[in-house]
Amino acid sequence: MRITIVGSGNVATHISAALKNAGHRIVQVYSRNLHNAALLAYHVGAEATDDLNALTINTDLFIISVKDDAVVPTIAQLAKYGKLIAHTSGAVELLPMLQFTQQAGVFYPLQTFSKTKELNFREVPMCIEGVSEAITKxxxxxxxxxxxxxxxxxxxxxxxxxxxxxxxxxFTNHLYGVGEGLLKDSGMSFDMLRPLIAETADKIKERSPFKVQTGPAVRNDETTMAAHLQLLEQQPHLQDVYKMLSQDIIKNHNEVNGDR
Amino acid sequence: MRITIVGSGNVATHISAALKNAGHRIVQVYSRNLHNAALLAYHVGAEATDDLNALTINTDLFIISVKDDAVVPTIAQLAKYGKLIAHTSGAVELLPMLQFTQQAGVFYPLQTFSKTKELNFREVPMCIEGVSEAITKxxxxxxxxxxxxxxxxxxxxxxxxxxxxxxxxxFTNHLYGVGEGLLKDSGMSFDMLRPLIAETADKIKERSPFKVQTGPAVRNDETTMAAHLQLLEQQPHLQDVYKMLSQDIIKNHNEVNGDR
Incomplete structure (x- = not known):
């Protein structure tokens, strides 16, 4: 297919590279910022533009990968080209697209992307929705x-x-960061925690998280939890997070056991 | 070394296997439950016992891997053998051991273990503490x-x-479980989320978490956050977790930016 990429962020970057590598042709990359458009366009052999009103019609599909708030306004501007339009947002419904076009769909990759980190796109879950069976297909x-x-x-x-x-x-990434902060404050490196984080994620590759829950909360080890809250004395809002998540784990564990 | 393992749980299982594989000799495995002691003892070629008062003195080191609350009482019982004693707990200090023995140390693996999941012990951070330089060494x-x-x-x-x-x-494992629950309630499989979890953990192998934070909170995308809270209407306590962690991410992001 001939594909126009609207956007030049993390998602646009990874999707356009994957499509090009699969043999599709990226004809144009649009960004409000021409420099960003040019950077991505260079990598995928496309033309760069910052003018949404002068896109080539020599394309089969617009893929819109812009901020959630900008998705529908962008569709409003692209509808006049009469081409298939798909957005890549997890948060924007199909319905509001239909005010502007009947050639509408969603092409949502459920993954976290960074421009500077390679990943295997073949493992990225792609969530598809279309206004008709033909478009979905x-x-x-x-x-x-x-x-x-x-x-x-x-x-x-x-x-x-x-x-x-x-x-x-x-949220889990934020908790990694909390861990890093606690270690730094006591003169230790985040490197010490990295193997644990890797193993925690690895464990649930073939298991259900609630079945492999470990730690003081699931054991209802009140002495250790009290000691941890004491350690957080100077960070009352980390205390709140600790209490809330520990209570959730205990509650959840009791419910699971009650169900047995 | 000749080593006696006191305990037969996840940590005892992985540590004794690693020590045996490194050429050390596990002489005995103690558990209150003789069946559990026998299971582990069989795997590491040791003798099993459920009698803490009749352990062999033909050993160089007791490794205590029991519940946090039981660590110090167990040391009290083992001190009479006059051997080096180390516990594997993250939560128990060295000081209370010294009431009972001067041959005291800590041998704490910072990892999450499951009996049925293999892992590469060479990547497990080992945290060592000893009452003297000789014991530490x-x-x-x-x-x-x-x-x-x-x-x-x-x-x-x-x-x-x-x-x-x-x-x-x-806490992150608990949040994985929350994700699984949300998907199940909408007829979707946790498999859809597994690549995202793997990538989230992979990202911080060489990066600092707060520098790769993504999602609606760090973008301060109020529309999406409001929609998410709406979706959680029937689960007020997940709403609370959502609000608290989102506020933390926003607060943290503002502080980091303020520092620049």
Missing amino acids: TLEDLARDISNKVYRISSQQRKVLHLAAVFACN | TLEDLARDISNKVYRISSQQRKVLHLAAVFACN
């Missing part, structure tokens, strides 16, 4: 060219996926 | 036989490490 086929994990996902499910991703990715 | 040498990552860590630092591990391992 087109986007699904395109997704299969770049990933082994292609799912048909409704707007409602996609919102839940995105929410679950916030818990499992954004 | 003995335990350090032993640790080097099984791990490439050996650290001298004080009791105070070890408590902080353990606390940081609760944030970076136990």
Whole structure:
């Protein structure tokens, strides 16, 4: 397919590279910032532009990878080209696209991307939705060219996926950072914690998280929890996080046991 | 060394296997539950016992790997053998051991263990503390036989490490489970989230977590956060976790930016 990429951020960068590597042609890369457009365009052999009103019509698909708030306004501007338009957002529903175009779909990669970190796109779950079976099929086929994990996902499910991703990715990354901060304050390196983080993530590759929960909360080890809260005396809001998550673990553990 | 293992749980299982594989001899495995002692003893070619008062004196070191609350009472019972005693707990200080013995040390592996999951012990950070330089050195040498990552860590630092591990391992695992629950409730499989979890952990292998934070909170994307809280309407206590961690991420991001 001939594909126009609208956006030049982390998602746009990884998706356009994956599509190009799969043999598709990226014809243009748009960004408000021409320098950013040019950088990405160079890597995928495309033309760069910062003018949304002068895009080439010599394309089959616009992939919109801009900030969530900008997705629908961007679609409003692209509809006049009469081409298939898909966005890559976890948070934006299909419905609001339909005010502007009937050639609408979603091409959402459920992954965390950084421009400077390579990853194997074939392992990225691609969540597809289309306004019609034909559009769904087109986007699904395109997704299969770049990933082994292609799912048909409704707007409602996609919102839940995105929410679950916030818990499992954004919040966990924040907790890694809290760990790093605690170690630094006591003169220790985050390197000490890295093997534990790797193993914690590795454990659930074939297991259910609640079945491999460890630590003082799940053992209801009150002495250790009290000692930890004492250590956090100077950081009352880390104390609050500690209490809340520990209570959740205890509650959850009791419910799971009660169900047996 | 000839080593007696006191305990038969996850830590005792992995440490005794690593020590045996490094050429040390496990002479006895003690557990209150003789069946559990026998299971582990069988795997490491040791004798099993459930009698703490009739252990062999033909040993150089007792490694105590029992529940945190039981560590000091167990040391009280073992002191009479006049051998070196080390415990494997993140939470128990060296000081209370000294009421009972002067041959005291700590041999703490900073990792999450499951009996049924293999791991590369050479990557497990070993945190060593001893009452004297000689004891510290003995335990350090032993640790080097099984791990490439050996650290001298004080009791105070070890408590902080353990606390940081609760944030970076136990709490993150709980959040994985929250993600799984949200997906299940909407008819989706946890498999969809597994690549994201793997990548989130992979990202910080060479990066600092706060520098790679992604998601709606760090972007201060209020629309998406409001939509997520709406989705959690029926689970008010997940709403509380969402709000608290999002506020922490925003606060932290502002502080980091303020420092620049």
